Amino acid sequence: MSTTGPTILHADLDAFYASVEQLLQPALRGRPIAVGGSDRGGVVLAASYEAKAHGVQGGMAGWKAAQLCPGLTFVRGSFHRYQAIADDVMAILGDVTPLVQRISIDEAFLDVSGSTHLFGPPAAIAALLRERVRTEVGLPISVGAARTKHLAKIASQVAKPDGLVVVEPDDERDFLDPLPVGLIWGVGPVTKQRLADRGIHTIGDLARTERSAMERYLGHATGGTLHSLAHNEDPRRVSTSTRARSVGAQSAVGRRPATPELVREVLSHLAERVAGRLRAKDHAGRTVTVRVRFLAMRSVTRALTLPGPVSATLTLTEVAERLVWQAIDEEESERPEITLLGISVSKLTSQAAIQLELPLPPPDPWRPGSETGAARWVLDRSVDAARERFGRSAVGYLPAAMGRGAGVPEEFRELAEKDL
DNA sequence: TCTGGGGTCCTAGGACCC
DNA sequence: TCTGGGGTCCTAGGACCC
Numbered sequence: 388m389s390t391t392g393p394t395i396l397h398a399d400l401d402a403f404y405a406s407v408e409q410l411l412q413p414a415l416r417g418r419p420i421a422v423g424g425s426d427r428g429g430v431v432l433a434a435s436y437e438a439k440a441h442g443v444q445g446g447m448a449g450w451k452a453a454q455l456c457p458g459l460t461f462v463r464g465s466f467h468r469y470q471a472i473a474d475d476v477m478a479i480l481g482d483v484t485p486l487v488q489r490i491s492i493d494e495a496f497l498d499v500s501g502s503t504h505l506f507g508p509p510a511a512i513a514a515l516l517r518e519r520v521r522t523e524v525g526l527p528i529s530v531g532a533a534r535t536k537h538l539a540k541i542a543s544q545v546a547k548p549d550g551l552v553v554v555e556p557d558d559e560r561d562f563l564d565p566l567p568v569g570l571i572w573g574v575g576p577v578t579k580q581r582l583a584d585r586g587i588h589t590i591g592d593l594a595r596t597e598r599s600a601m602e603r604y605l606g607h608a609t610g611g612t613l614h615s616l617a618h619n620e621d622p623r624r625v626s627t628s629t630r631a632r633s634v635g636a637q638s639a640v641g642r643r644p645a646t647p648e649l650v651r652e653v654l655s656h657l658a659e660r661v662a663g664r665l666r667a668k669d670h671a672g673r674t675v676t677v678r679v680r681f682l683a684m685r686s687v688t689r690a691l692t693l694p695g696p697v698s699a700t701l702t703l704t705e706v707a708e709r710l711v712w713q714a715i716d717e718e719e720s721e722r723p724e725i726t727l728l729g730i731s732v733s734k735l736t737s738q739a740a741i742q743l744e745l746p747l748p749p750p751d752p753w754r755p756g757s758e759t760g761a762a763r764w765v766l767d768r769s770v771d772a773a774r775e776r777f778g779r780s781a782v783g784y785l786p787a788a789m790g791r792g793a794g795v796p797e798e799f800r801e802l803a804e805k806d807l
Numbered sequence: 808t809c810t811g812g813g814g815t816c817c818t819a820g821g822a823c824c825c
Numbered sequence: 826t827c828t829g830g831g832g833t834c835c836t837a838g839g840a841c842c843c
Binding site: 403445490491492493494572573574575576577578609674676686687688689690691692803 | 834835836837838839840841842843
Binding site for chain 1: 808809810811812813814815816818
């Protein structure tokens with residue numbers, strides 16, 4: 388007999404982008420729609436439940452979605468609106484407890500164990516939140532309530548669309564056992580297939596499998612975690628703060644030969660985005676990783692860890708350029724075609740710390756804090772300041788080379804890079 | 808005329824140090 | 826006189842999540 392109740396909630400807006408579009412454009416309500424980056428082609432970023440019923444999913448190529456769902460309406464996303472609307476929802480969640488852990492733009496965990504004396508039992512709190520989001524924002528939100536984060540998350544998935552599922556402690560086993568393993572957080576297509584190959588389809592099947600066997604099938608970490616979750620052991624607390632471990636940006640370029648001009652132009656733009664975001668947070672990072680994607684989605688990465696942290700745009704551009712050519716030069720063909728370039732910076736430290744210990748020469752562009760590095764950083768900061776006063780495009784380059792067709796709108800990138 | 812962009816975490820092998 | 830083991834850091838690739 389358990390002593391704690393279902394005090395963890397997982398609240399998850401249903402088909403968020405698509406639901407917002409149906410809210411903003413009443414003519415779209417009840418109809419299958421796909422929210423995309425562009426009006427034609429491209430990729431489906433979100434599908435309404437009416438479209439999901441035909442098999443349309445996020446990440447799917449637009450033409451394939453249209454094939455699956457005749458009558459599908461493509462809607463260009465109103466990306467500049469989504470953040471504020473989701474923030475309104477989070478504010479409602481925050482009204483019942485300060486213990487809200489937002490894990491993406493449209494979902495959050497809540498610990499309501501300290502809120503029951505004010506708002507009643509967790510099931511009542513969940514119902515209240517759903518009602519308020521529906522009437523005050525106009526969106527459907529599903530909520531799962533359970534003893535652990537893992538169970539609450541599964542419960543909200545089961546509740547969708549627009550539902551509430553409460554798992555009482557005494558019912559946990561009965562709830563979990565028949566569910567497919569794919570509902571477990573961390574089980575994607577590959578793991579699901581590996582498990583299916585061994586006749587493991589449900590969480591109950593998983594719970595009956597030895598831990599050591601799981602670790603053999605899936606590796607130490609994944610196997611161990613899955614075994615624990617299937618046995619309903621999830622010690623994670625709801626935590627309100629997490630710090631970023633990396634900052635990155637990438638851009639699809641269509642399908643183009645890797646010329647020096649293209650590589651430099653795209654990397655300059657990406658480095659500007661990444662370094663600018665680092666500086667805005669007073670951060671810098673030591674490890675620079677680039678990604679180059681070739682045809683058939685084959686991508687390679689190259690990384691370099693520098694002696695000190697960087698956040699200067701030009702330095703980042705130069706390091707990235709060197710790494711990208713390292714990868715391209717290893718290709719068999721002379722001038723291979725590429726479809727995407729990306730830059731990510733990790734091993735982050737706070738910029739304030741390095742400014743204090745500015746080592747003096749020898750000047751070395753690879754070494755931030757050297758004369759060159761410091762000068763570049765100072766220049767970048769003045770550009771940042773001008774941008775802040777006069778707008779993003781006032782100073783420096785526009786995303787020129789990003790070219791026709793391939794990319795996603797600027798507002799989508801800005802939405803994706805927001806801190807939660 | 809397939810397949811966006813932002814992340815996290817894990818694994819495995821090699822270098823290097825004691 | 827050719828031999829151990831542990832720890833840490835780095836790189837590359839991959840699975841997964843929203």
